[in-house]
C-alpha cells in the first residue's frame with residue numbers, strides 16, 4: 001500500500017528543457033514539453049462528453065515550454081505554457097503513466 005502511494009508522489013519536479021520528475025520510490029521520468037502539452041487533459045483540449053481529443057497537435061508551437069508551474073493540492077501539477085494555455089491539471093499518476101507509456105527503452 002505504501003509503495004503504491006510513493007509511486008504517485010514526486011520528490012522533485014524540474015522544468016528545464018523537458019519535464020523531469022524524481023519520484024519518491026527513486027524512479028525518474030522524462031517527458032518532453034511538446035508531448036505533455038499535446039496530452040493536456042483539460043476541457044478545451046479534450047471533449048468532456050466523448051472523451052475525444054479536440055486539440056490539434058499542429059496548433060502547438062514546436063518550441064512550447066513551461067513558463068511556470070505550481071502544485072495543485074498534493075496530487076497534481078499545473079503548468080503555465082508558453083502558448084498561454086494554463087487550464088491543464090496534470091495528476092501525478094497521469095504523469096507517471098504517461099512517462100511510462102513514452103519509455104521505449
Ligand SMILES: [Zn+2]
Pocket residue numbers: 040041042043044045046085087088
Ligand atoms: Zn488543455
